[in-house]
Amino acid sequence: MTARLKTLLEPFLARRIALFGLIVVGVMIFAAIFAPLIAPYDPLAIDSLARLSPPTAEHWFGTDHFGRDTLSRVIHGSRLALIIGVGVVSFALLTGVPAGVASAMFPRVGAVVMRGVDVLMAFPALLLALGLIVILGQSVANAIVAIGVVYLTTTARIAYGVCLRLKAEAYVMAARSLGVGTLQTVLRHILPNMISPLLVQASFVFAFAQLGAASLDFLGLGAPPETPSWGNMLAESRIYITRAPWLLFFPGAMIILTAFSLNLVGDALRDRLDPRYRAVLGASRKN
Secondary structure: OOHHHHHHHHHHHHOHHHHHHHHHHHHHHHHHHOHHHHOOOOOOOOOHHHOOOOOOOOOOOOEOOOOOEHHHHHHHHHHHHHHHHHHHHHHHHHHHHHHHHHHHHOHHHHHHHHHHHHHHHOOOHHHHHHHHHHHHOOOHHHHHHHHHHHHHHHHHHHHHHHHHHHHOOHHHHHHHHOOOOHHHHHHHHHHHHHHHHHHHHHHHHHHHHHHHHHHHHHOOOOOOOOOOOHHHHHHHHHHHOOOOOHHHHHHHHHHHHHHHHHHHHHHHHHHHHOHHHHHHHHHHHHO
């Protein structure tokens, strides 16, 4: 293990539960990328003779009311979870960061933009996403936009606060006094110093995006019903909760486990990137 890799993994190695979260996230990403090769069956293949079969050696997670293999559908559901997570994080960063930085650098712009952000933050997250998905229509892309709008508000707020702090730093004020333009100041001095808090924010947005997507799917407003997703699986199987509880257990466990693991990774990244934590960690090594 190289010194750089060991430094990056230090917060995960120091806490086993954070390492567990990193492993779970890694397995989920691996399953999403190689789902067609890992899944034992076609997730859409119907076998009426095997419908509602309990977990067996042939179907490890059992089958649903159409006879479709639950394990294969859970594996393919991780692909949609990864797509939505990456899409929501990208949307939130690409819209929230420019809005927050522009608001901090230009107070008149900030007076308008931040009030709009405050209005959006006044709505409950799920209610706002539901309203947007009803307006935009049901699709995976629209679900990404709807959930992304919810979390661009917090991203914009974080970018706004960090940019205000960095704007008052001596090296930024020195650059401005030397005639460096606003765009160059942002690109050279502000954005590079915003990477750490934004990286932590991205990990938490990824986690909450999983819960938001599952909620929309469960309500029938997310991915199309035929698409293998954990939320759709819960929605389709809720009427069989007494006859076939495994149909709800496995996708529900994946949603909980993925969101929990992503939060653990976010906590570990925050500890790694927080200077106060590094100081404490360095003192503990000396002792």
